Amino acid sequence: MVKLKHKHDSVTLTLQPNRSANWRQNKIIIMVMAAFVMVIAIAWSVVGVWIILPFAGFEVGLLAFLMYRVSYSTYQKQIITIHSDKVIFQAGVYYPKRFHSFCKDKLSVKTIDAQSEFEQTHITLDDGHQTIVIGQFLNQPDRIATLEHLKKANLHIHIDKWWKTR
Structure with missing residues (x-):
């Protein structure tokens, strides 16, 4: 499940697995x-x-x-907050246990497209010093929606097959 929330000068993207039963x-x-x-x-x-x-x-x-x-x-959550100059990543179950901060200018979103219908797109946040895998619990349509939201937030998207366009 992908939720997008706009605040004054920031965008918050919340990623959670789909839950069939609580x-x-x-x-x-x-x-x-x-x-x-x-x-x-x-x-x-x-x-x-x-x-x-x-x-x-x-x-x-x-x-x-x-x-x-x-x-x-199924209660894990990843929160990506995109400000004008930095990107904050938080992850955990029930409350944030991991916290990473990236400079927005140095950050790139690296993707590896699915090669078949049985694979899923792989998405990472990378600034050269640290690499974070995001959305590994999401299904393929939610991963595509996450990429679209990250594109709209003006993050640099690096696709493994640069000659293809989405």
Whole structure:
């Protein structure tokens, strides 16, 4: 998801992954699956196959852990603030954990176009000293929208195939 916000003399571009379910909805799915698995495991243990109970517990625990990790990664955010003389990059989950500042004159946005429909465009911010990959969690239409917003903000876009035009 790409959001653009204009302030007085700056442009703020917010990049977030698309989220199909929030954490509350994921907890409901985990509880339903846990109840289903435990009903089956208890039924088998009543019949005499009690050895299934630890495996059912492990399965539910693993499902909960993996759904938590996936849900956590969908809350990451990258914020690119473009001022008249500098570009500020912030990234993190829930709050900014990484912070980088670039001089706008020395910054270039380097892109590597997708070679097939199964690949995605690769976008980096580079000033010669530091290179930051942006939008690695975005889908292809959102990456193209991000590039268009960066072009409109008058950043220098360096395309790997300079003879092509977008």
